[in-house]
Amino acid sequence: MKKTFVFLIFCIVFANCKSTYRTQTFRQENIPVQPDYTKETSWAVLPNTYAENFKEYASNRLDTLKADVFYVYPTLITDKKDIRWNAPIGDIEQNDKVVNKAVLMQASAFATSGKVYVPLYRQAHLRSYPLYNKGGKEAQELAYSDVKKAFETYLKKYNNNRPIIMxxxxxxxxxxxxxxxxxxxxxxxxxxxxxxxxxxxGVKSDDFKTLKEMTSPKETGGFVSWNTYKKGHYPKKDKDWYKGSVTTNPITWNTTKETELDQHKGFLYSNGKLYDKALKIEITDGLVWSTNPKFPLRFFMSFLRKYHAGDINLFWQDIRENAEARTNSWLQENE
Known part of the structure; x- marks a missing residue:
């Protein structure tokens, strides 16, 4: 298996997680140093610090973009032998995953719609979910305190009343x-x-009061969400978390329940290549069911039931074009 395939499986499937983690009691004295978001070193990505490989996805549009993108990356600290509850933002291994996996495979889809901001934060270990009542809550609260502080700094220092994609x-x-x-x-x-x-x-419609689920491709001011599984499969554990969750069609962006191969615009594989017409999807209650994507290592993907790690890059070009369309729509309505 190629090393580059790692991104597709780096987020361990929650449903397969078992309580075999090495762990410790959550203690204040073990908390990593708090980031200072007034310093560039506390950000993985700022518009003036794009890495060369990320610049390629911005298509030389950076100076003309009228919107911003604020991106919060997924869990990247997953080793069951790692007893830390939160990763310090100076962790070189974790930061490499942030910049060269999460940012390249996910945030890149939005690089032609807005200037991208990605704060480093003291992310909670993956076990904070299954061990939520045994230290996980505190770890996640700590992580959110960073993200919140970073967003406050972004609003004060960088935003300048520009429209935002979250x-x-x-x-x-x-x-x-x-x-x-x-x-x-x-x-x-x-x-x-x-x-x-x-x-x-799993995101429920009643998680918000005035923010609404968007059900048309150019709609603005609301949210979209989905969870991708292999067709015909459900979570093995926590079987109720997905039921009733908002399930956007990440290909058509409307209420269509099924798609065909020729509607799929492109899956960004970790070799940097796009594969269009690679999959079909079916919308179920709370889940997007996908066929096994057509790409060089599809054989290995066939063993997975949950395509969690591919939620964004499986639909990378679809998302890229949709983000551009929504941005243009917002600008036309507000300028």
């Missing part, structure tokens, strides 16, 4: 939901929201 995945969506609740829902800032893309966690 993006999260998995743990990133856990935190982005709270950002939307704290800063946008029933708040004046909602007027600046182009769209929120928040896949990888």
């Amino acid at each position: 993006v999260g995945h998995s743990q990133g969506t856990t935190h982005t939901i709270r950002l939307l609740q704290d800063f946008f829902d029933e708040k004046p800032l909602q007027k600046q929201l182009i769209a929120a893309y928040i896949p990888g966690i």
